[in-house]
Amino acid sequence: MDDLLHKLVSAALTGVLIALVGALSVAARRRRVAREEAAAPAPVEDRSQMLLRQAQQLDDSRDELAAQGRQAEALAQAREAAALWRELTRVRPGRFQAERRAALGRLSELLAAMGQGDQAAQVRQEATGLS
Known part of the structure; x- marks a missing residue:
């Protein structure tokens, strides 16, 4: 046992x-x-990735502000977004042309709505030159 x-x-x-x-x-x-x-080491975000993320966020913000009738604020966001899309097409040649064209088109619409027809025409001309 x-x-x-x-x-x-x-x-x-x-x-x-x-x-x-x-x-x-x-x-x-x-x-x-x-x-x-x-x-x-922490992963380093590529400059173009950072610019892309910021540009997309500005596009979204611009559209939300415009939908709320806050045209002046939407215009400021549209200007910043267009500048970032321009930079992205410089950083990545041959890429993001359609996005830049769309951002410029939206900027042109907002400029025209705010009574800034001359600037709207210049922006439309820039967008047309991308085609």
Whole structure:
């Protein structure tokens, strides 16, 4: 009987020790991975990615402001967006022409709505030159 009890306790202790070693191993591995990730340099956003994200946000903001009837604020956003799309086409030649053309078209519409017909015509001419 003592021998059977000894074997059962021994087997139980062995199982607990194996589980404990496994848990400690997993915890150590997680700490090592966390340290490596913390030490790794942060990914650097490409300039064109940053410009693209900003231009898209300005386009969205411009449209929301215009829909709310806040034309002057929408016009300011449209000017900034057009400037960023111009920069993007310089940074990435051959890319973003359609987006730039659309942004210029929207800027032209807002300029005309605000009574700035001469500037609207200049912007339309720039957009036409992109075709």
